[in-house]
Amino acid sequence: xxxxxxxxxxxxxxxxxxxxxxxxxxxxxxxxxxxxxxxxxxxxxxxxxxxxxxxxxxxxxxxxxxxxxxxxxxxxxxxxxxxxxxxxxxxxxxxxxxxxxxxxxxxxxxxxxxxxxxxxxxxxxxxxxxxxxxxxxxxxxxxxxxxxxxxxxxxxxxxxxxxxxxxxxxxxxxxxxxxxxxxxxxxxxxxxxxxxxxxxxxx
Amino acid sequence: xxxxxxxxxxxxxxxxxxxxxxxxxxxxxxxxxxxxxxxxxxxxxxxxxxxxxxxxxxxxxxxxxxxxxxxxxxxxxxxxxxxxxxxxxxxxxxxxxxxxxxxxxxxxxxxxxxxxxxxxxxxxxxxxxxxxxxxxxxxxxxxxxxxxxxxxxxxxxxxxxxxxxxxxxxxxxxxxxxxxxxxxxxxxxxxxxxxxxxxxxxx
Amino acid sequence: xxxxxxxxxxxxxxxxxxxxxxxxxxxxxxxxxxxxxxxxxxxxxxxxxxxxxxxxxxxxxxxxxxxxxxxxxxxxxxxxxxxxxxxxxxxxxxxxxxxxxxxxxxxxxxxxxxxxxxxxxxxxxxxxxxxxxxxxxxxxxxxxxxxxxxxxxxxxxxxxxxxxxxxxxxxxxxxxxxxxxxxxxxxxxxxxxxxxxxxxxxx
Numbered sequence: 001x002x003x004x005x006x007x008x009x010x011x012x013x014x015x016x017x018x019x020x021x022x023x024x025x026x027x028x029x030x031x032x033x034x035x036x037x038x039x040x041x042x043x044x045x046x047x048x049x050x051x052x053x054x055x056x057x058x059x060x061x062x063x064x065x066x067x068x069x070x071x072x073x074x075x076x077x078x079x080x081x082x083x084x085x086x087x088x089x090x091x092x093x094x095x096x097x098x099x100x101x102x103x104x105x106x107x108x109x110x111x112x113x114x115x116x117x118x119x120x121x122x123x124x125x126x127x128x129x130x131x132x133x134x135x136x137x138x139x140x141x142x143x144x145x146x147x148x149x150x151x152x153x154x155x156x157x158x159x160x161x162x163x164x165x166x167x168x169x170x171x172x173x174x175x176x177x178x179x180x181x182x183x184x185x186x187x188x189x190x191x192x193x194x195x196x197x198x199x200x201x202x203x
Numbered sequence: 204x205x206x207x208x209x210x211x212x213x214x215x216x217x218x219x220x221x222x223x224x225x226x227x228x229x230x231x232x233x234x235x236x237x238x239x240x241x242x243x244x245x246x247x248x249x250x251x252x253x254x255x256x257x258x259x260x261x262x263x264x265x266x267x268x269x270x271x272x273x274x275x276x277x278x279x280x281x282x283x284x285x286x287x288x289x290x291x292x293x294x295x296x297x298x299x300x301x302x303x304x305x306x307x308x309x310x311x312x313x314x315x316x317x318x319x320x321x322x323x324x325x326x327x328x329x330x331x332x333x334x335x336x337x338x339x340x341x342x343x344x345x346x347x348x349x350x351x352x353x354x355x356x357x358x359x360x361x362x363x364x365x366x367x368x369x370x371x372x373x374x375x376x377x378x379x380x381x382x383x384x385x386x387x388x389x390x391x392x393x394x395x396x397x398x399x400x401x402x403x404x405x406x
Numbered sequence: 407x408x409x410x411x412x413x414x415x416x417x418x419x420x421x422x423x424x425x426x427x428x429x430x431x432x433x434x435x436x437x438x439x440x441x442x443x444x445x446x447x448x449x450x451x452x453x454x455x456x457x458x459x460x461x462x463x464x465x466x467x468x469x470x471x472x473x474x475x476x477x478x479x480x481x482x483x484x485x486x487x488x489x490x491x492x493x494x495x496x497x498x499x500x501x502x503x504x505x506x507x508x509x510x511x512x513x514x515x516x517x518x519x520x521x522x523x524x525x526x527x528x529x530x531x532x533x534x535x536x537x538x539x540x541x542x543x544x545x546x547x548x549x550x551x552x553x554x555x556x557x558x559x560x561x562x563x564x565x566x567x568x569x570x571x572x573x574x575x576x577x578x579x580x581x582x583x584x585x586x587x588x589x590x591x592x593x594x595x596x597x598x599x600x601x602x603x604x605x606x607x608x609x
Contacts, residue, residue, distance in 0.1 A: 023226070023429070024549065024564050072565060074547045134575070135550065141277045143227065143360070144338065144352035148575055149550035157549075157564045158227050158360045159275060169337070169351055226429070344480045346430065346563075347541065347555035361430050361563045362478060372540070372554055 005043035013039050025155035026072075026080075027097040029089055038090045042071055056088040057110070068110065075109045081151040093154055132172055139169035208246035216242050228358035229275075229283075230300040232292055241293045245274055259291040260313070271313065278312045284354040296357055335375055342372035411449035419445050431561035432478075432486075433503040435495050444496045448477055462494040463516070474516065481515045487557040499560055538578055545575035 005013075014035060018028050029035045041055025053059035054069040068074040076086040084096045085103035096103045111119065135148040143159040152166035208216075217238060221231050232238045244258025256262035257272040271277040279289040287299045288306035299306045314322065338351040346362040355369035411419075420441060424434050435441045447461025459465035460475040474480040482492040490502045491509035502509045517525065541554040549565040558572035 020566050024566070026565070067570060068547070070567070070571070072548050072567065074571075077549060135545070137552070138550075139338070139351050141271070142275050143280060143356065144341075144350035145360075146340070146349050146351055146552050147550035148545050148552055153549070157551075159229070160223050160227070161273070161275065164270060165273070165277075342541070342554050344474070345478050346483060346559070347544075347553035348563075349543070349552050349554055362432070363426050363430070364476070364478065367473060368476070368480075 005040055005047075009043060010036050010039050013043060021091065023157075025153060025157045025160070026091055027094055029085070029092050030097050030099075035090060038088055054088060057108075065116075068116075073110075077153065078150050079106050079109060080154060133170065134172070136168050136172050137170040138166045141165050141167055208243055208250075212246060213239050213242050216246060224294065226360075228356060228360045228363065229294055230297055232288070232295050233300050233302075238293060241291055257291060268319075271319075276313075280356065281353050282309050282312060283357060336373065337375070339371050339375050340373040341369045344368050344370055411446060411453075415449060416442050416445050419449060427497065429563075431559060431563045431566070432497055433500055435491070435498050436503050436505075441496060444494055460494060461496075463514075471522075474522075479516075483559065484556050485512050485515060486560060539576065540578070542574050542578050543576040544572045547571050547573055 014028070014032070017039070021028050029038075038055050042052040045051070045053045045055060045059060049059055049061050049063070049066070051063055051066070052071050053066050054071055054073050057069050057073075059066045059069065063070075071088075072091065073086070076091055079086045080091060080093050083104040083106045084101065085092045085106055087106045087108065089103060089106070092103055095101050110116075133148070135150060137146055137148050138152040139146055140156040140159060140161065142161045142165055143156060145156055145158045146169060147153065152163050154163055155161070156165065217231070217235070220242070224231050232241075241258050245255040248254070248256045248258060248262060252262055252264050252266070252269070254266055254269070255274045256269050257274055257276050260272050260276075262269045262272065266273075274291075275294065276289070279294055282289045283294060283296050286307040286309045287304065288295045288309055290309045290311065292306060292309070295306055298304050313319075336351070338353060340349055340351050341355040342349055343359040343362060343364065345364045345368055346359060348359055348361045349372060350356065355366050357366055358364070359368065420434070420438070423445070427434050435444075444461050448458040451457070451459045451461060451465060455465055455467050455469070455472070457469055457472070458477050459472050460477055460479050463475050463479075465472045465475065469476075477494075478497065479492070482497055485492045486497060486499050489510040489512045490507065491498045491512055493512045493514065495509060495512070498509055501507050516522075539554070541556060543552055543554050544558040545552055546562040546565060546567065548567045548571055549562060551562055551564045552575060553559065558569050560569055561567070562571065
């Protein structure tokens, strides 16, 4: 049974996490007691497994199998874009941080184990179909920063402009030539998925 | 008529802007009285329109139509590369900041309203011609950072090396295959445009 | 004969370098006396040539010919990936910084002058073969950051996750279509090159 982290360790970890989050354009949940509880879970997992796997998911203990749920998990950024918070609600969007809106409940986006295996094999063998990209490439219209994600980031990590200053620079569709700019200002996808499970931040 | 921002608000805004600028490899005009005046204009626009549109341009009041002139505007980086300052001279290059050279007068690069509409429609429909990119992709030879702009940035935002450490990684020409590296060290385009209008910083 | 830098200048330079290194996900050699000696060499070169060329290599004095060895040099990041330190050992990986392992001896990766000339001409003329990229493009699976390097960076400069959270997004092979995602989790190349020369950090 791992030793519980001391309050000092937890505080230090929260402080470091907060500094790195803000530098990259991310935000920790402003409810610091809630955040400290999650960080205690992260530190317990680090003690147990050797890495800070998500405190709201069951880890296998095998780092390679758990890579996608080491915090920040592979699902944080799409969840922030779609629900205003990550699955644990450790990270929230700026408007949720500011209390302007409540985060939606965040359903589990991680595929079930069988599907994870299938995707891993697919990545190891063929990759995507020829002429396609796995994610579109977004371009910050101000500084030219490029990133490949389902949606552009909330804030440009380089020049700090908000999401609506990004444009689609290269699309994913096989019908496009790879270098077709596609374009236009990025539109935020409407939230159509039905909310299930997990934490709410609606205080 | 919006309330004028207090001196404390202006100072705080300048300080935040300065920290973010330096973190991203940008520089505020070192004439702090001049900079404070521009920031007063930004804050007045925020009060008036809800966003910090450029204090040196007339905003429409419709955020979507004004996206390109919300500060930092879409034209800042090409203006820094070509003239040593943005249109307002809120942002300047390192050599202008250091007083090594004066910024050139900066002509208005924003297209007239009719042309803006045309470009917006073009982006919404066809995009660029097949086989072309809207901007070349530049690569930092030191850290591999990629960005898509007309010229490479003054300073790599990741590893802080200067512009001449960038190389053209993917060109824009339709004659190139998309993945042709093109290459060579980035050359700074000679300044051939005739200077017109706007502020000078030649003190 | 250039003036030697004062202790104050050296300290200031080390402090600035350290702050920028950490912000970008890099680490200075924790042996501060060793680091201060290297920085004295950098400042002597700045006095002599006008730029901080590598203190462990002979500069030509012509900036354009020396671009690849201005610190941080073009070879730092591949050397960090392969040996745990740059050629000078001014920069080291996190595990070397933490004393968990010693850096390997770092052979000179810079090509001899004739080969440098050949590569420069090649870049200036044809570029790479059609359908190929000079470097693969890596994608951070967490934040979507893209960079073009032989191996992914030790730490994502945007969201701070370690190297094994990167995936190959676009490969270099001419057989791949440019937009084939390739993929899978990045694997660290085994160190097969025989160690030669240079500094060791095995204290």
